[in-house]
Amino acid sequence: MLRRTVTVTAAVLAAVLTVQTGSQAAPAPGSPGAGDVYYPEYGNGGYDVGHYDIRLRYYPDTDRLTGATTILATATQDLSRFNLDFALKTTSVRVNNRPATFTKQSDHELVVTPARPITKGTPITVVVEYDDIPSAVVAAGFTSWNRTDDGALAVNEPEIAWWWYPSNDHPTDKASFDVSVLVPDGVEVISNGTPTRWATPAFAGWDRWSWRQEKPQATYLAFLAIGQFDTYQDTSADGSPIVTAYNTRLDPVTAAAARASVERSDEITDWAAGLFGPYPFGARGGVVTGAGDQGFALETQTRPVYDGRSFIRGSNNSLVVHELAHQWFGDSVALGQWKDIWLNEGFATYAQWLWSEDQNEGTAAEIARYVYSEVHPADDPFWQVLPGDPGADRLFDSAVYDRGALTVHHLRELVGDEKFFAILRAWTEKNEHGDGTTPEFQALAEQISGQDLDAFLQTWLYTPGRPELGPSTLAPA
Numbered sequence: 394m395l396r397r398t399v400t401v402t403a404a405v406l407a408a409v410l411t412v413q414t415g416s417q418a419a420p421a422p423g424s425p426g427a428g429d430v431y432y433p434e435y436g437n438g439g440y441d442v443g444h445y446d447i448r449l450r451y452y453p454d455t456d457r458l459t460g461a462t463t464i465l466a467t468a469t470q471d472l473s474r475f476n477l478d479f480a481l482k483t484t485s486v487r488v489n490n491r492p493a494t495f496t497k498q499s500d501h502e503l504v505v506t507p508a509r510p511i512t513k514g515t516p517i518t519v520v521v522e523y524d525d526i527p528s529a530v531v532a533a534g535f536t537s538w539n540r541t542d543d544g545a546l547a548v549n550e551p552e553i554a555w556w557w558y559p560s561n562d563h564p565t566d567k568a569s570f571d572v573s574v575l576v577p578d579g580v581e582v583i584s585n586g587t588p589t590r591w592a593t594p595a596f597a598g599w600d601r602w603s604w605r606q607e608k609p610q611a612t613y614l615a616f617l618a619i620g621q622f623d624t625y626q627d628t629s630a631d632g633s634p635i636v637t638a639y640n641t642r643l644d645p646v647t648a649a650a651a652r653a654s655v656e657r658s659d660e661i662t663d664w665a666a667g668l669f670g671p672y673p674f675g676a677r678g679g680v681v682t683g684a685g686d687q688g689f690a691l692e693t694q695t696r697p698v699y700d701g702r703s704f705i706r707g708s709n710n711s712l713v714v715h716e717l718a719h720q721w722f723g724d725s726v727a728l729g730q731w732k733d734i735w736l737n738e739g740f741a742t743y744a745q746w747l748w749s750e751d752q753n754e755g756t757a758a759e760i761a762r763y764v765y766s767e768v769h770p771a772d773d774p775f776w777q778v779l780p781g782d783p784g785a786d787r788l789f790d791s792a793v794y795d796r797g798a799l800t801v802h803h804l805r806e807l808v809g810d811e812k813f814f815a816i817l818r819a820w821t822e823k824n825e826h827g828d829g830t831t832p833e834f835q836a837l838a839e840q841i842s843g844q845d846l847d848a849f850l851q852t853w854l855y856t857p858g859r860p861e862l863g864p865s866t867l868a869p870a
């Protein structure tokens with residue numbers, strides 16, 4: 394599902410006029426990229442995906458993954474051919490019920506040529522069959538599928554879909570998902586949304602697990618956690634299913650600390666909804682992997698995935714707050730451009746400061762002052778990384794998180810609490826299940842505050858060096 398503001402240029406008008414006068418252009422290839430400035434070949438052009446149906450079989454002993462993904466899309470132009478982002482060995486492709494030809498343009502671009510050209514505005518059904526060992530597949534110089542001692546994890550950002558399903562891999566094209574995986578019985582499969590088949594025997598020795606994500610979801614936020622998990626199911630006050638899962642390889646005390654935090658996800662989600670607006674999704678929960686299995690947490694939609702190592706020193710509610718805040722900032726309101734990553738990480742980090750304030754563990758201003766003066770003193774090279782344009786190789790630099798959160802805090806100081814929270818809620822409401830960019834955020838914040846925020850954002854997001862922090866943060870009353 395694409396939600397874009399269309400600027401009608403002279404060229405577009407000329408094209409429209411050409412069509413109206415009847416001199417129709419020949420169907421053209423879909424673009425191999427979605428126009429991302431950091432990742433020009435991520436995503437594709439020429440179609441808009443509405444739904445992914447991912448139906449797989451996984452063999453944990455050998456890491457073999459086989460199956461088919463059916464993509465329901467709509468053509469946004471007359472198409473002679475189009476690209477999918479995918480790295481696994483593809484055995485067949487069908488488009489609109491006819492065999493299609495396919496070739497690899499690069500190790501993560503599959504070019505599909507349908508038997509008949511596709512007309513703009515018509516539905517496209519693509520069925521891609523595949524069979525491969527994802528942990529052995531290198532694309533763009535790395536692998537992202539993560540084989541563990543008891544299964545596998547498909548959890549990463551921004552590149553993970555290539556290793557398990559073909560897609561239009563950019564956050565601006567969200568879709569609903571059905572994910573169904575056959576595994577040897579006794580193995581758990583956890584994914585996003587609502588479980589529709591829970592360890593359902595398919596035939597001797599094999600179970601099917603099926604998950605449904607009804608709300609629009611970006612491709613990198615779809616995940617698989619396959620292995621040995623202790624699972625808990627509950628229902629939220631709003632009726633949505635809560636599923637939490639903990640890898641059984643966690644030592645009992647770490648598992649208890651993880652549970653002490655992740656079992657509060659429902660409560661923390663409600664707390665966040667009180668600040669950021671209604672929870673945008675219909676399911677909740679969290680998954681904790683074995684300690685060190687992945688080395689980071691990810692805000693996978695409805696159900697973040699945490700590394701067990703995050704709980705080895707005890708509970709870590711702040712991390713849960715961070716990942717759940719992303720459900721608004723990153724998941725519901727996705728990035729229009731990967732360059733604007735601070736809109737995800739700065740806001741999720743600031744949510745941690747708000748939680749701290751709520752819990753009487755230090756106000757956001759106290760944390761801001763500490764981060765600004767002591768964690769990152771003026772001569773720290775940290776201040777040379779620009780949160781509004783960190784570069785693709787520094788997407789998750791601490792400046793994106795900490796200077797991003799300081800930017801959010803400074804905005805709060807400039808406009809005051811009432812307008813600040815009004816801006817956050819307007820942003821999540823206006824862009825719910827869509828996407829946004831920094832210039833769009835600036836325009837909304839200026840409209841609501843009635844202030845010109847350009848100099849402030851230029852300094853904080855795009856200028857090297859440590860900016861001035863407001864007096865009320867540096868010397869609070």
Ligand code: ARG
Nearest residue numbers: 549550689690691692716789
């Ligand atoms: N977005 C994640 C977070 O909440 C970070 C992901 C880091 N990804 C990675 N491949 N290291 O902080």
Ligand code: ZN
Nearest residue numbers: 715737738741
């Ligand atoms: Zn984050």
